[in-house]
Every structure is written in C-alpha cells, then in structure tokens.
Amino acid sequence: MQTEKVIEHIVDWLKDYATKANMDGFVVGISGGIDSAVTSSLCAKTGLRTLCVEMPIHQAPNQVTRAREHITQLKKRFANVSNVEVNLTDTFETFKQAAPIAASSPQLDLSLANTRARLRMTTLYYFAGLHRYLVAGTGNKVEDFGVGFYTKYGDGGVDLSPIADLLKSQVYELGKALQVPHSILIAAPTDGLFGDSRSDEDQIGASYDELEWAMKMKDEGKQIEDFKGREREVYQIFLRLNTVNQHKMIPIPVCNIPISLL
Numbered sequence: 001m002q003t004e005k006v007i008e009h010i011v012d013w014l015k016d017y018a019t020k021a022n023m024d025g026f027v028v029g030i031s032g033g034i035d036s037a038v039t040s041s042l043c044a045k046t047g048l049r050t051l052c053v054e055m056p057i058h059q060a061p062n063q064v065t066r067a068r069e070h071i072t073q074l075k076k077r078f079a080n081v082s083n084v085e086v087n088l089t090d091t092f093e094t095f096k097q098a099a100p101i102a103a104s105s106p107q108l109d110l111s112l113a114n115t116r117a118r119l120r121m122t123t124l125y126y127f128a129g130l131h132r133y134l135v136a137g138t139g140n141k142v143e144d145f146g147v148g149f150y151t152k153y154g155d156g157g158v159d160l161s162p163i164a165d166l167l168k169s170q171v172y173e174l175g176k177a178l179q180v181p182h183s184i185l186i187a188a189p190t191d192g193l194f195g196d197s198r199s200d201e202d203q204i205g206a207s208y209d210e211l212e213w214a215m216k217m218k219d220e221g222k223q224i225e226d227f228k229g230r231e232r233e234v235y236q237i238f239l240r241l242n243t244v245n246q247h248k249m250i251p252i253p254v255c256n257i258p259i260s261l262l
Helices: 003-020 034-044 061-077 089-098 108-131 141-147 168-177 200-204 208-219 229-244
Strands: 025-029 049-054 081-085 133-135
Touching (some): 003 168, 025 034, 025 108, 034 168, 061 081, 089 108, 141 168, 141 208, 168 208, 200 208
Parallel strands (some): 025 133
C-alpha cells in the first residue's frame, strides 16, 4: 500500500466532502483505539475544525489514558483540533433504572452494550448540530463489510466513513505514518462496550488478521469444504457473522406498495 498517498487521498476526500456539504468540520468519538485515532488524525490533517469527543461509560482506565494521550498529542500538532469530555456513565445508569431490565434475558448484556454505543452516537450528533460538523465514522472494512462488528445506529450512525475501505492491518499502517501513540498501536482492539477487559478477538473468536484472510477467501469464492482445522473454524466464524449481520450492511428494507393498490 502506498501509505502516504492513501493518507493524502483520504484527507482530500474529507475536505472536498465537507466543503461541498457546506459544513465547517468534523466530530469524532475517541475511544483510545486505533480506528478512532487514525480517523481523527485524518480529519485534523484537513485543516478544518476537528472536535475529539471522549464519552466514557464505566470505561477501563487504560482506555481513557490512551484516548487522552492521543488527544493531547493531536492538539499539539494541529491548531484546528479541540476536545471535550462527556461522561455518560450517569446517563447510562439512569436509562437502566428507567427501562424494564429483563435480568433473565441472555441478550441483556449485548442490548446494554448497544445502548452505550447509541448514547454516544446521540452525543456526537448533538455536537455536530451545534457546530455544523460532520460525524466521521471510525469503522474499518473488516468491521463494516466483513463481520458487521458494530452497533446499528450506534457507531454505525455516521455521516461519512473515511477508513471503511481499509483493512485493519492497513489502518495500523496509516496509524504509524500518522504518528498515533505507540500505546494505541500495541493495544488489543476492543469496543469497550462491556465495562471489562474483553477484546474484539474475545468476542468474535478470531483475530483481525484471520478475518482479513477469511474475507479474501470469500471474495475468491472459496467454500467451507476447502479448509480444515483452524482455517475451517475461522472461515465458519466469518461466514456466520457475515450472514447474520447483513441487516447492518444493506439498505433499510422498504415495503413497496403496488401501484394497483394506490
């Protein structure tokens, strides 16, 4: 990959999109992970105002530390970068008290995790509305179009997606070139939605390197029977997630009414 040229291409694309949309800048949710660090760095390089938003909800201290380290160095390098923290922990707890909690449901933890992501999306759009900014998405190609590893109308609720055509390994390449802090480059990827130390790999059952391989195999038309052992296991994981999460990747279904009924 021609890393520097890819960076230049994305930065030009971001700036052109914002200019044509008559918007004044970007807002990015900062998690302490590689995707949000790269996305905010790309937005900063446009020269347009870039607001980095921290939105902790019972967040692990190391995630908070990494996010702040990134924001601090970004503000030193780019005068157009500002930041704000909105602690959503109390808001999340208030929601839990207001909503009927079905403790017996096996989907409770996942539903609450998705609720965290949707509270953050709402917060980002609050700031976007205040300042005439665009919400920049932080999803990469494996997450957005491979396994659908994101929350519908949560971190999937964005105005534009600058890194969604890049594999996770390519995002790391950009991160190094963009001077993302070393602590972020070496951290295990995590969505931070469960209030514990579980990583993306813990949740998915496969690493991003393995998922990139599986995505390539699917593009090449490979079948599950073509593999055995760990490769077969990984391919099964990828195909299952790719199938069950199609509802996130395709347009919202519209019920078309026959003309004869209108």
